[in-house]
Amino acid sequence: MALISTEQWMRFENDGFLRLGRILNDSDLAGLQQRIDDIMLGTAPVDYARMLMQLDSTTGRYQDAGVQTKGHKGATLGYRKIQDLEHDPLFLAYTRHPVFREICARVYGEETPIDSFRAMFMNKPALQGTWLPWHQDRWSALDRDPLITLWTPLDPATIANGCIQVIVGSHKLGVINPAHPSAFLTEDQAQIYAPAEKTEYLEMAAGEVVLLHNWLLHASDVNHTAIPRRAYSVCYMDGNTRSANNESFVRLFG
Ligand SMILES: O=C(O)CCC(=O)C(=O)O
Numbered sequence: 045m046a047l048i049s050t051e052q053w054m055r056f057e058n059d060g061f062l063r064l065g066r067i068l069n070d071s072d073l074a075g076l077q078q079r080i081d082d083i084m085l086g087t088a089p090v091d092y093a094r095m096l097m098q099l100d101s102t103t104g105r106y107q108d109a110g111v112q113t114k115g116h117k118g119a120t121l122g123y124r125k126i127q128d129l130e131h132d133p134l135f136l137a138y139t140r141h142p143v144f145r146e147i148c149a150r151v152y153g154e155e156t157p158i159d160s161f162r163a164m165f166m167n168k169p170a171l172q173g174t175w176l177p178w179h180q181d182r183w184s185a186l187d188r189d190p191l192i193t194l195w196t197p198l199d200p201a202t203i204a205n206g207c208i209q210v211i212v213g214s215h216k217l218g219v220i221n222p223a224h225p226s227a228f229l230t231e232d233q234a235q236i237y238a239p240a241e242k243t244e245y246l247e248m249a250a251g252e253v254v255l256l257h258n259w260l261l262h263a264s265d266v267n268h269t270a271i272p273r274r275a276y277s278v279c280y281m282d283g284n285t286r287s288a289n290n291e292s293f294v295r296l297f298g
Pocket residue numbers: 166167176181193195206207208262263264275277278
């Protein structure tokens with residue numbers, strides 16, 4: 045039996061996102077929380093040379109976040125982003141959850157192999173964090189657009205600690221700023237397409253999952269609380285996708 049109903053798929057097509065409810069059980073959630081903290085603190089049994097790691101800003105400004113390069117940058121829980129988590133067995137196992145396989149088959153077709161474009165930790169450290177400007181998840185280096193992302197908070201995600209904010213239905217607009225290599229909006233475009241009165245905040249419990257259409261406009265704020273907002277975000281793409289940057293990708297399904 046299908047794990048996602050026809051009614052749910054219709055809601056996803058209309059809104060550009062779908063709340064899937066709790067998918068990570070308590071013990072797997074605790075395992076991923078511990079593993080990501082160990083990775084940040086430099087004590088995990090992973091190959092740090094393969095992982096892109098970026099320290100958070102101390103100002104909250106996007107342009108002040110650290111460099112995004114491979115390798116560990118110090119034992120601190122103050123990382124903003126850690127990519128290449130397909131190389132960690134715990135994160136990889138979760139990334140291959142049967143519900144995610146079913147979603148990929150529905151979106152890309154049963155026979156289409158599925159790769160991870162990126163499997164990343166996105167963090168708003170306690171009383172820190174960086175404003176992530178309004179954008180769509182679209183990359184001009186790819187020969188076709190990845191369509192979906194599955195986003196899992198590893199802590200409660202609230203307005204106060206920087207949960208994802210979205211503009212419902214905005215995926216129907218197509219790519220708004222194709223001139224930007226990662227589809228970030230200009231400030232003028234953000235005022236037009238993402239005004240405050242249209243913003244919906246996706247508050248979620250730890251271990252719940254939201255399916256996001258990659259063209260859904262989204263952003264996230266800094267963290268005003270003493271609770272970190274750790275999250276795991278995976279973009280699933282057609283395994284036939286080629287990148288002008290000659291990147292290689294990890295096969296997830298098929
Ligand atoms: O975690 C966040 O605050 C935003 C993440 C994001 O933009 C993404 O997963 O595509």
